[in-house]
Each structure stands twice: as structure tokens, then as C-alpha cells.
Amino acid sequence: MASTRMPPVWVMGLTNLPLGITGAVALLIVPQLLSAAHVPEPRIAEITGLALLAGFGCVPVSPILDVRFSRKTYAIGFTLIAGLLTTVSLLALDRLAVLGWLLFATFFSVSLAIAAAGGWLGSLVAKTDDARLGPWMTAANIAGFGVTAIVGAGLIRALPPGFGAVALGLIAAAPALICALIPGPPPDRKLARESFGRFFGDLMALVRQPTVLLTVLLFAVPAASFALTNTLGGLGHDYSASEQFVSLAGGAGVTVAGLIGSLLVPRLADRMPPRALYLGIGTLGAFFTLSLIVLPHTPGIFLLAMGGENIAQSAALATANVVIFRTMGKDNPFAATEFAILTAAVTVPITYMQVVDGHAYGGGGLTGTYLTDAGLGLAACAAMALVLMLTRRRFQPAAA
Numbered sequence: 001m002a003s004t005r006m007p008p009v010w011v012m013g014l015t016n017l018p019l020g021i022t023g024a025v026a027l028l029i030v031p032q033l034l035s036a037a038h039v040p041e042p043r044i045a046e047i048t049g050l051a052l053l054a055g056f057g058c059v060p061v062s063p064i065l066d067v068r069f070s071r072k073t074y075a076i077g078f079t080l081i082a083g084l085l086t087t088v089s090l091l092a093l094d095r096l097a098v099l100g101w102l103l104f105a106t107f108f109s110v111s112l113a114i115a116a117a118g119g120w121l122g123s124l125v126a127k128t129d130d131a132r133l134g135p136w137m138t139a140a141n142i143a144g145f146g147v148t149a150i151v152g153a154g155l156i157r158a159l160p161p162g163f164g165a166v167a168l169g170l171i172a173a174a175p176a177l178i179c180a181l182i183p184g185p186p187p188d189r190k191l192a193r194e195s196f197g198r199f200f201g202d203l204m205a206l207v208r209q210p211t212v213l214l215t216v217l218l219f220a221v222p223a224a225s226f227a228l229t230n231t232l233g234g235l236g237h238d239y240s241a242s243e244q245f246v247s248l249a250g251g252a253g254v255t256v257a258g259l260i261g262s263l264l265v266p267r268l269a270d271r272m273p274p275r276a277l278y279l280g281i282g283t284l285g286a287f288f289t290l291s292l293i294v295l296p297h298t299p300g301i302f303l304l305a306m307g308g309e310n311i312a313q314s315a316a317l318a319t320a321n322v323v324i325f326r327t328m329g330k331d332n333p334f335a336a337t338e339f340a341i342l343t344a345a346v347t348v349p350i351t352y353m354q355v356v357d358g359h360a361y362g363g364g365g366l367t368g369t370y371l372t373d374a375g376l377g378l379a380a381c382a383a384m385a386l387v388l389m390l391t392r393r394r395f396q397p398a399a400a
Contacts, residue, residue: 007182009129013136015117015182017175018079020144022110025086025168026051026103028145029152033093043096050100054107055347062115062340071120071336072184076176078113082106083173090156090165110172115343119336120184122325131269134321138262138314146255206334212342214391215327218275219320219345223380224282226313227353228289228373229254231361232306238366239302249306257307261314265322268315274322275388279381281319285312286377293370320346 027048034044065074085106092099118137125133148171156164206212236246268277288308295301324342328335353373360372 006124009125009132010136011178012121012125012133012182013138013140014178015075015121015175016114016137016140017144017178018082018110018172019114020141020146021148021168021172022082022086022106023141024145024148024152025090025172026107028149029156029168030089030093030099030103032153033156037093039096047096047100047103051103051107052351054104055111056344057104058108058111058115059340059344062112062337063334065112065116065119065336065340066334070184071116072179072182074116074336075113075120076179078109078116079176079179080173082109082113083169083171083176085109085169086172087165087169090168091162111340115336115340117179118321118324118339118343119328119332119334121182122328122339123330123332123335124182124184127326127330130325131274131322132266134325135262135265135269135318137321138265138318139259141317142255142258142262142314146251146258149251149255206338210391211327212338214387215275215323215342216345217387218278218323218384219342220348221380221384222349222353222373222376223384224278224285224312224316224320224377225349225353226285226309226316227350227357228309228369229306229313230350230354231357231369232302232309235361235366235369236302239297239299239305241299241302245299245302249303253303253306254310257310258314261311262318264311265315265318269319269322274319274326278316278319278323279385279388281312281316282377282381285309285316286374286381288312289370289374289377293367297366317346 031044031048034047035041065071085102089099089102089106092102121133122130148168152168155167158164159167233246233250236243236249241249265277272280285308292301292305295304320343324339327342328338332338353376356376357369357373361369364371
């Protein structure tokens with residue numbers, strides 16, 4: 001533990017801002033600008049889909065974050081690279097053949113930056129602060145996405161050609177200054193001297209530990225994915241909601257709801273084990289989803305649905321971060337690698353449940369979507385609760 005004075009935990013959480021900022025650029029601003037340029041929607045979907053693959057693609061590379069240089073150095077370096085690539089991507093909107101790969105590289109860099117920061121800060125803070133660091137990282141992600149979504153396209157259109165792209169790149173790179181202000185331990189020179197064969201042998205032994213596998217399983221099933229947050233944005237017409245109303249609900253409404261959900265977690269995590277809290281959020285959220293079946297299809301209920309699903313998802317993601325920090329423990333030589341693996345596992349059910357929910361809507365409309373999403377969520381929560389009970393004694397130290 002560093003002897004220098006530590007900044008508040010919420011300041012450490014701001015290291016996660018680049019994830020939200022670049023996410024807004026890739027998933028909202030770039031599609032808006034391409035649509036305004038009359039690029040076909042399937043082509044836009046291909047470009048954004050390629051960008052999202054980087055969250056998984058960075059996992060095989062993540063072990064580099066635990067050798068040679070400090071994790072703080074990697075976090076700063078990859079944040080700066082992500083900022084530069086954000087600018088380059090926005091300057092290449094008319095080069096569709098390379099735009100998707102530029103966005104992939106941007107997400108790839110920011111994913112490595114966040115993994116490095118997660119491994120570094122998770123080892124830096126006291127165990128009692130895990131329940132605060134995780135939620136603040138989630139809140140920073142949400143705030144970065146929301147603010148960038150609101151001002152980003154305006155900057156591109158209001159500033160002279162190219163200046164808006166540079167401005168957004170600088171915004172994405174700015175959190176590197178926050179990283180620079182936080183003390184960081186020196187790199188583990190022992191790991192740097194070891195052969196990569198020895199390093200990866202030790203790494204594989206770590207990820208095969210039962211507590212790590214249990215955490216991967218917990219995240220990989222749809223216990224608390226709440227993929228409806230991504231699906232509902234396109235279903236405003238089912239609630240007779242205007243395009244302007246949907247934009248308001250999906251912008252400011254989602255940001256406020258996400259902040260509320262993530263910042264509810266610290267107090268809750270002090271009262272119950274994080275894994276149990278994760279399943280509790282998934283269960284309550286599924287019952288909320290079921291309640292939407294019997295409510296009228298009005299714009300007000302659409303706002304309620306968007307807000308409720310986003311509160312539940314942000315709370316689940318914040319709790320997942322707490323679970324990850326508890327699973328990693330302190331002084332873990334592979335903390336950044338493990339953080340990358342476990343955060344990638346969190347995104348798995350969000351990805352496939354979006355496809356499942358879409359097919360359910362095609363077969364049964366809103367009712368089919370809500371029944372499918374909530375039903376699979378409740379089944380996953382029940383199954384994982386049984387697994388946790390059966391393994392409670394064996395994993396008690398990691399789940400505490």
C-alpha cells in the first residue's frame with residue numbers, strides 16, 4: 001500500500017471516464033453523423049458492431065499490462081492512445097473501409113486502459129473501499145457517456161471542420177491527467193525478468209482457480225444483464241412516444257437513472273455479500289420487467305421502463321465491479337489481466353440477450369420480449385443462487 005496521500009475514491013473512479021466518452025463517440029455520435037450523410041443503416045451497424053468486438057479482443061493481449069511497466073503507466077499510455085484514435089476516427093467518417101477498424105482500435109486501447117486502471121486501483125485501495133470504487137467507476141462510465149452524447153455532436157457541427165474531432169479526442173484523453181495524480185506502485189521487476197512461458201503458466205493456474213471460474217459463470221449467465229436497456233430505445237413507437245421524447249429519455253433520463261443505480265450500491269454492498277447482492281438486483285429487476293407487461297403503453301410508462309431498466313443495469317454493473325475487486329484480492333500479480341477477463345465476462349450476456357430479446361419481440365411483441373428477458377433472468381438467478389449455496393463454505397473468503 002502506497003504511503004503517499006490517497007485521493008478520494010470517487011476521484012479514482014474517474015479513471016473510467018474514457019470508456020463512457022469513447023462509447024458515446026462510437027455508438028451514438030458516429031452513427032448519427034453517418035446517418036446524416038445517408039450511409040445505409042446495415043453498414044452503420046457493421047461499423048459499430050466491429051468496434052464492440054474490441055472488448056473481447058483485448059483479453060488475449062491483457063497479460064502485457066502485468067509485466068514490464070507499471071499498470072499506472074499502461075493506464076495513462078492507452079488512455080492517450082484512445083484519445084488520439086478518437087480524433088482520427090472522427091476525421092475518417094468518409095472512409096468507411098477503415099472507420100470500423102479505427103473504432104475497433106479506439107475501443108481496444110480504452111479497454112486495455114480500463115483493465116490496467118482496474119488492476120492498479122483494485123490493488124491500491126483498502127478492501128473496505130472496494131464497495132465504493134466499483135460503483136464510482138460505473139458512475140464515471142455513465143456520466144462520460146451521457147455528457148458526451150449530449151455535447152459531442154454539437155461540437156462536431158459547431159466548430160470548424162476537424163476542430164470538433166480534436167476537441168473530442170482531447171476530452172477522451174483528459175482522464176490521463178487524473179491517472180497521473182494518483183500514486184502508483186512500481187512495476188514488478190520479478191515478473192518482467194521471468195520467461196513468458198513461466199508467466200503464462202502461472203496465469204493459467206490463476207484463472208483456473210474455482211473462485212475465478214465461479215465469478216465467470218456468475219457473469220456469463222443472464223442473471224443481471226438487463227439487455228433491454230439497449231432494446232427499448234428502438235421500441236418507443238410501441239408506447240406512442242415521439243422521437244424527441246425517446247431521445248430525451250435515452251439521453252438525460254438514462255444518464256440520471258444510471259447514476260442513481262450505481263451510487264445506490266455502496267451502502268447495499270456494506271450490508272450483504274456482493275455476489276448475493278448481484279443476484280438480488282437481477283431478481284428484483286426481473287420482477288420489474290414482468291410488471292411492465294400489465295402497464296399501459298403510454299409515453300410515461302416508456303420513461304418508467306427506460307429508467308427502471310437502466311437503474312437495475314447500472315446497479316448490477318457497479319456490483320459486478322465490487323465482485324471483481326473482491327475476486328482479485330490485493331497484491332495480485334495478474335490483477336489487470338484478471339480484471340480484463342472478468343469485465344469481458346460481464347458483457348457476454350448483454351451481447352447475446354440483445355439478440356434473444358430481439359427474436360422474442362419478433363415472435364411475441366413487447367409481451368414476448370418482457371417474458372423472455374425476465375424469465376431467463378429469474379431462472380439464471382435461481383440457478384446461481386443454488387450454486388452459491390452449494391459452494392458457500394468453499395468460496396466464503398472470496399465472497400465476503
